[in-house]
Amino acid sequence: MGEIKTIGVLTSGGDSPGMNAAIRAVVRTSLYHNLNVVGVMRGYEGLIAGELVPMNRKSVSNIIGRGGTILKTTRSAAFRTPEGRMAAFENIQKFKIDALVVIGGEGTFTGANVFSQEYGLPVLGLPGTIDNDLIGTDYTIGYDTAINNVISAVDKIRDTAESHARVFIIEVMGRDSGLIALRSGIGSGAEAILIPESETDIEELFRRLEESRTYKSSRIIMVAEGRHAGGLEVSEKIKERFPKYDVRLSILGHIQRGGSPTCMDRVLASRLGVAAVDALLAGHKGEMVGVVNNAIHFTPFHNAIKHISEINPNLLRIVDILSL
Structure with a gap:
C-alpha cells in the first residue's frame, strides 16, 4: 500500500460504551491530518455489502456521550470465508480506502488479522469489549462503564x-x-x-x-x-x-x-482513536492499540486475541478478606 489518503472505520461484534467516542476520535484525527474518512455500517457485514458512507466533523458531533455505536454492529459469518473477504476488499478498492481502523474484540481482531495478511491492507484495532479480556491493554473500551x-x-x-x-x-x-x-x-x-x-x-x-x-x-x-x-x-x-x-x-x-460511557471510557477511547490514526501514518499495521501503564502500547493481533486466563491473586485475596 502507498500513501494513506483515506481511512475507513468500523465497529464489530458486541457493542460497548465508548465506541462512539472512539469513532469520533478516529474521524477528527483523520481530518486533522487532512485525510478522508469513510464509515462502514454494520461491521464486516456492511463492508461486504458496500454499506460505506463518507464522514466529516458533523457526522460525529455530540456522540462522545452516547452508548452503543452510530455505525451499528453485527457478527459476520460471511467474512470468515475467502469469498466474503474478497467482496469486502473490492469495496475497499471501490471507496479508495488505504487503511482501516476496526473497533471490537477477539472476533473482530481475528478477522482483521486474516484480512490484513491476505490483502496487505494496513489495519489497526481498538479494544472495544466490556469483558476487558484482551492481551495488550490494561483496560478495554466499555469495561469501566x-x-x-x-x-x-x-x-x-x-x-x-x-x-x-x-x-x-x-x-x-x-x-x-x-x-x-x-x-x-x-x-x-x-x-x-x-x-x-x-x-x-x-x-x-x-x-x-x-x-x-x-x-x-x-x-x-x-x-x-x-x-x-x-x-x-x-x-x-x-x-x-x-x-x-x-x-x-x-x-x-x-x-x-448500555448507557452513557463513563469519563474513563470516553478518555480511553479518545486516546486510542488518536493513537490509531497517528500509528497508521507512521507505518503500523496488524496491531491492536492499547494502554499499558498509562502509555500507548501496540500488540500484534495474534497475541491480543489470546484471552486473559490468570486473575490477579491479590484481588482474590481481597474478596476473601472483605467478605467476612
Missing part, C-alpha cells in the same frame, strides 16, 4: 435484600472471563464471587452463608455467566442446602452494555 452499571444495579438490589433478609445471586456477563464479576463484586461488597478462572469450593460458600446468618441481614453473591450453569445453578444449590433461606436470582443481562 459496564462494571459501574453493575455496581449501580447491585446497590439497588441490596436495598431489597436488606429489607427482606434475602440472599441474592447476581449473574453478570462474562462467558469466558470473570473480570466484570470480580471487580464489580469487590466494588459492591459481595460476600462471594464465582468466576470461570477460579475453582469455587461450594462447601466453603455454604459455610460462609451459615456463619454470616447471625450478623448479616443480606448476602450478595456475584456469578459470571460462564461459570458452569451460571447463577441458576448456584441459586438452586443454595436453596437445596438452605431451604429456609429466601434466595433470589437476578440476571443483569444487557443492561451492563
Whole structure:
C-alpha cells in the first residue's frame, strides 16, 4: 500500500460504551491530518455489502456521550470465508480506502488479522469489549462503564435484600472471563464471587452463608455467566442446602452494555482513536492499540486475541478478606 489518503472505520461484534467516542476520535484525527474518512455500517457485514458512507466533523458531533455505536454492529459469518473477504476488499478498492481502523474484540481482531495478511491492507484495532479480556491493554473500551452499571444495579438490589433478609445471586456477563464479576463484586461488597478462572469450593460458600446468618441481614453473591450453569445453578444449590433461606436470582443481562460511557471510557477511547490514526501514518499495521501503564502500547493481533486466563491473586485475596 502507498500513501494513506483515506481511512475507513468500523465497529464489530458486541457493542460497548465508548465506541462512539472512539469513532469520533478516529474521524477528527483523520481530518486533522487532512485525510478522508469513510464509515462502514454494520461491521464486516456492511463492508461486504458496500454499506460505506463518507464522514466529516458533523457526522460525529455530540456522540462522545452516547452508548452503543452510530455505525451499528453485527457478527459476520460471511467474512470468515475467502469469498466474503474478497467482496469486502473490492469495496475497499471501490471507496479508495488505504487503511482501516476496526473497533471490537477477539472476533473482530481475528478477522482483521486474516484480512490484513491476505490483502496487505494496513489495519489497526481498538479494544472495544466490556469483558476487558484482551492481551495488550490494561483496560478495554466499555469495561469501566459496564462494571459501574453493575455496581449501580447491585446497590439497588441490596436495598431489597436488606429489607427482606434475602440472599441474592447476581449473574453478570462474562462467558469466558470473570473480570466484570470480580471487580464489580469487590466494588459492591459481595460476600462471594464465582468466576470461570477460579475453582469455587461450594462447601466453603455454604459455610460462609451459615456463619454470616447471625450478623448479616443480606448476602450478595456475584456469578459470571460462564461459570458452569451460571447463577441458576448456584441459586438452586443454595436453596437445596438452605431451604429456609429466601434466595433470589437476578440476571443483569444487557443492561451492563448500555448507557452513557463513563469519563474513563470516553478518555480511553479518545486516546486510542488518536493513537490509531497517528500509528497508521507512521507505518503500523496488524496491531491492536492499547494502554499499558498509562502509555500507548501496540500488540500484534495474534497475541491480543489470546484471552486473559490468570486473575490477579491479590484481588482474590481481597474478596476473601472483605467478605467476612
